[in-house]
Amino acid sequence: MSHPKDFISIADWSTEELTKILELAMSQKRALKSEGKLPASKAGKVLACIFHKPSLRTRVSFEVAIRQLGGSSLYITEREIGLGSREAPQDVARVLERYVHGIMIRTFDHEHVTALGRNATRIPVINGLTDLLHPCQVMADLQTIWEHKGGLEGLKIVYVGDGNNMANSWINAAARFPFTLVVCNPGGFEPDAGVLEGARRINPDLRYANETDPAAAVAGADVIYTDVWASMGQEDDAARRREIFRPYQVNQSLLGKTGKKDTIVMHCLPAHRGDEITDEVIDGPRSVVFDEAENRLHAQRAILSVLM
Secondary structure, eight states: OOOOSOBSOGGGSOHHHHHHHHHHHHHHHHHHHHHSSOOOTTTTOEEEEEESSOOSHHHHHHHHHHHHTTOEEEEEEHHHHOBTTTBOHHHHHHHHTTTOSEEEEEOSOHHHHHHHHHHOOSSOEEEEEOSSOOHHHHHHHHHHHHHHHSOOTTOEEEEESOOSHHHHHHHHHHHHSSOEEEEEOOTTOOOOHHHHHHHHHHOTTOOEEEESOHHHHHTTOSEEEEOOSSOTTOGGGHHHHHHHHGGGOBOHHHHGGGOOSSOEEEEOSOOOBTTTBOHHHHTSTTBOHHHHHHHHHHHHHHHHHHHO
């Protein structure tokens, strides 16, 4: 299939292309579980993994994924590169594309990722997370919902929490898939206005609403999604945010306001248990949080399969 060179934003890909990635992720997952291994389709390929933020799921899932395809990975920290300080992103891109077959980067500044993508013209660049977007996580989330709900069409997905990179990527997904997205948070914590504007350009019929009342937001929800109230880099503001967001906790009471018995609960992890979500919910029967975490491996392996 024809596709963009990079995976930086879900908005860069068509519905058909994204659907094929999700279908490949699910078929590879079934094959891996039945056969115990996958064909070594990326033998000899090397993925450079650049990390400016700590990670459990992103690092382990990408490194395992490329190995399952027969390739290998390099773990590179800010100490080696000094991206944007010691070396310009365009120089890093032009050097790395002569050594490796793909770049995955988890960093703060979204512009550093787009600069790598513009300048690494021979190899793909994959956004493992920026302060603006987290597209690989949402691909794993979409796969998880598809597996539990039999598809995506007609669902009501409610994101409760800070309008951060997760909320932004969910808006991009809503522009490409036929579900309704409600983002619920207090005033002043809405998602990025530019991302929302771009999603409406892609899809003028975008089914999106912003809501400040959690009980109203989750009524009829098929999926309730949450994330930490203070992201990496916002630790100094955590105490203030905790007070503001306390009414937005995903707990048993809020779950009971959906009016549905089969609502599933999701969290991209790491979770601050007792803040944005309670132990009772994250460990409860409605939680698919650890299926979701597993699917980071499968969704990202499919992205690598397509791009590399």
